[in-house]
Amino acid sequence: MKKISTLFLSLFLFASVFSTVHAVENALSIWLNGEQIQFSKSEPIIENGVTLVSMRPILEKLAVKVNWDEATQTVSGAKEGLTYSLQIGSTNAIANGKAVKLEAAPKLIQNVTYVPLRFVAETVGYQVAWNQSLRQFTLTSKQQSDGSRGFLWKVENKGNTVYMLGSLHYVLEGMYPLRPEIENALQAAHYLGVEVDLSKVAPEELQKQVLDLGVYKDGTTLKDHISADTYNKAAALLQANGMPENSFDNFKPWFVQQNILGIIVGKEGYQSEIGIDQYLIDKANKAKKPVISLESIDSQFNTNNNYSDSLQEKLLLDTLDPASGVTLSPKGGIDYFADIWKKGDYNALHEYTNSSDWDAEYHEALLTDRNVEMAEKIKGYLNSDNKETYMVVVGMLHMLGDQGVVPLLEKKGFTVERQ
Secondary structure (H helix, E strand, O other): OOOOOHHHHOOOOOOOOOOOOOOOOOOOEEEEOOEEOOOOOOOOEEEOOEEEEEHHHHHHHOOOEEEEEOOOOEEEEEEOOEEEEEEOOOOEEEEOOEEEEOOOOOEEEOOEEEEEHHHHHHHOOOEEEEEOOOOEEEEEOHHHHOOEOOEEEEEEEOOEEEEEEEEOOOEOHHHOOEOHHHHHHHHHOOEEEEOOOHHHOOHHHHHHHHHHHHEOOOOOOHHHOOOHHHHHHHHHHHHHOOOOOOOOOOEOHHHHHHHHHHHHHHHOOOEOOOOHHHHHHHHHHHOOOOEEEOOOHHHHHHHHHOOOHHHHHHHHHHHHOHHHOOOOOOOOOHHHHHHHHHHOOHHHHHHHHOOOOOOHHHHHHHHHHHHHHHHHHHHHHHOOOOOOEEEEEEEHHHOOOOOOHHHHHHHOOOOEEEO
């Protein structure tokens, strides 16, 4: 079932996330493919504007084979055909067979050998980026730099910066790694913003929302609100997946659709547990960056619950039977969205979002109304006096089209740059 509803792209209702606390570190730090390198007591030093680092920790992390010649005090290294040679106290070096001049010589301090970070890393095939405000170096391997491109923008105002990433909530294992600009944006951010941070939603509150909005309380059941044909298709799918055919009888069509959608994409290998949002939330938690919500669980549930009865059944039928002829959005499926996300195809995303093939009610509720509120939240971050950096991650369909978050911010006078 490749042509399935696009609802999974913008609603993030049932994923698990973890709580986080905020920590700001002012010391110079070095990160390799998203993980901070620990130097114990041999912290990096700066000489003539060049960062020197303890040789052993950095080369071990870079998986470089090291040779040390005590007589000449020369260190050499090799990795996958890439080589270098340095001598303590000398600015003359060899990089992949060519002589180069260093701006700062390797040093021996209290029996610890210090080598120029950028020279060593770049010589053995790593990309090096420096973030002045956070005093962070980021080293990215070629594999990482060849990663999925995604949709990333940057907007600045009054000393504040917001990186905006259009996301996929369900992905395959092969979606990673991400390109360095995305990883660097998270590292630069003081806060990660997502649609809803469920770690801040108590289980009892989530259960209450389901019971209040997703369950019939008037004595009717699902059979009374959808056609017999749609109900039979839902029952058949449940039976085919080892579940009783009446499993969802007490629930409204929008809630049934969400759960059935999870079953379908799960069988195709797509997982919310490794979605772009969750991947970045996990990294933010590990880096002790606070995760903030642009929306609430209440607002997301109400978005679904406020769909008309006819739209709710159309969503369910389209998910159960893509060949049913229901038209809710332009043609496309989960594989299509995964492909354009990996390629970072901005034109395809804009054309899809701006297509005239959308059901008007669906487009307005799913995207237009929510985009306005998201843009207002981002505007607030940009107009703050705090001079902070945010990374905001929301479903990619929210970003472009005439009513997307990016054009809404541009209409408010902000300059939004594609990254």
